[in-house]
Amino acid sequence: MKRLVFLLILICFSVCALEAQSKVVKEFEENAEGYKFFAYQSMLRMLNQQQDPDFNKLIRDLDHIRVVTTDSTGTNAMTAFKRLDNGIQAEGFEEILTFDNKEYKCHVYEMTNKKDKSTWVATFFMYGRAGILEMVGSLDIKYLNALANLNMETLKSLAPELENMDWD
Amino acid sequence: MKIKYFILLFFFISGGIVASAQSSGIDRYFEQYKDDDRFSQINVSSKMFGLFVNFELDDPSEQELVEAISKLKGLKMLIGQDVANVSDLFNQVAKLPAADMDELMSIKDGSAEFKFYISESDGTIKELLMVGKESAQLILLSLVGDMDLQQIAALSQKMNLEGFEHFQNIDK
Numbered sequence: 001m002k003r004l005v006f007l008l009i010l011i012c013f014s015v016c017a018l019e020a021q022s023k024v025v026k027e028f029e030e031n032a033e034g035y036k037f038f039a040y041q042s043m044l045r046m047l048n049q050q051q052d053p054d055f056n057k058l059i060r061d062l063d064h065i066r067v068v069t070t071d072s073t074g075t076n077a078m079t080a081f082k083r084l085d086n087g088i089q090a091e092g093f094e095e096i097l098t099f100d101n102k103e104y105k106c107h108v109y110e111m112t113n114k115k116d117k118s119t120w121v122a123t124f125f126m127y128g129r130a131g132i133l134e135m136v137g138s139l140d141i142k143y144l145n146a147l148a149n150l151n152m153e154t155l156k157s158l159a160p161e162l163e164n165m166d167w168d
Numbered sequence: 169m170k171i172k173y174f175i176l177l178f179f180f181i182s183g184g185i186v187a188s189a190q191s192s193g194i195d196r197y198f199e200q201y202k203d204d205d206r207f208s209q210i211n212v213s214s215k216m217f218g219l220f221v222n223f224e225l226d227d228p229s230e231q232e233l234v235e236a237i238s239k240l241k242g243l244k245m246l247i248g249q250d251v252a253n254v255s256d257l258f259n260q261v262a263k264l265p266a267a268d269m270d271e272l273m274s275i276k277d278g279s280a281e282f283k284f285y286i287s288e289s290d291g292t293i294k295e296l297l298m299v300g301k302e303s304a305q306l307i308l309l310s311l312v313g314d315m316d317l318q319q320i321a322a323l324s325q326k327m328n329l330e331g332f333e334h335f336q337n338i339d340k
Contacts, residue, residue, distance in 0.1 A: 097213065
């Protein structure tokens with residue numbers, strides 16, 4: 001199920017190319033002491049062990065993906081999430097999708113600049129951590145089905161914190 | 169509350185722009201229970217649904233569904249778990265839409281009860297509201313867009329949302 005969440009978040013991020021990086025994301029990355037994942041397109045291609053040409057088409061305009069989390073748990077993580085969320089809103093991002101319950105929270109935002117380019121940022125709270133996901137570049141949504149063939153084991157090896165997630 | 173709601177709704181949602189379009193006084197309940205741990209909330213904006221405009225599928229029926237999704241302008245869902253006074257709350261909430269919406273259908277099955285309301289303009293459904301309860305669970309769903317009954321019935325088959333499956337009855 002969480003695999004589907006991951007895919008849907010990618011859909012959110014797939015339409016518009018990104019230009020500017022959020023200052024909130026940048027500051028959070030500098031100060032966060034938790035998990036940091038940063039992958040350029042070349043690294044993401046490593047997930048395509050079956051050499052599916054559609055996957056390469058899917059990410060051809062993608063620059064990079066960034067995931068940053070706190071290492072704190074409980075109240076501190078929730079405080080960090082709220083601070084992140086408020087910061088993103090204060091920067092003028094538009095709320096696209098929100099999901100909230102006591103265990104999981106995920107808010108997806110978008111900002112369009114004068115050149116009609118958009119920046120997509122997701123703030124999240126789950127597994128006692130707060131974090132942020134930023135994607136720079138665009139995905140070609142026509143090839144989204146290529147994600148079905150993605151080798152999630154490779155992704156897990158790249159991101160050990162994902163090991164405990166239920167991907168079904 | 170399972171994460172499945174999150175996923176399914178990711179597909180079909182729409183929100184921030186939605187807030188101004190959604191009516192019936194139901195919005196205050198979304199606001200009221202925003203920070204209540206018993207309740208889960210999902211909001212999706214029109215921009216999210218708009219992403220599906222670019223989707224091209226080989227199956228014509230699936231493509232039709234995608235086009236229906238792309239016309240949605242917002243979705244809000246509130247799900248309360250372990251609500252002690254669920255019947256009272258259900259009756260209280262279900263009264264609200266009566267003033268400015270038409271009741272389309274109601275279903276009672278044991279402890280479960282669901283009411284569906286619509287706002288219509290020129291033959292197009294602008295908003296569908298579902299208010300439901302089942303055991304100690306309270307469910308509110310608001311779907312805004314340009315829809316017809318067949319499209320909503322088709323969506324209800326694909327959206328594995330609590331209570332929304334009852335809407336498939338409208339197609340029979």
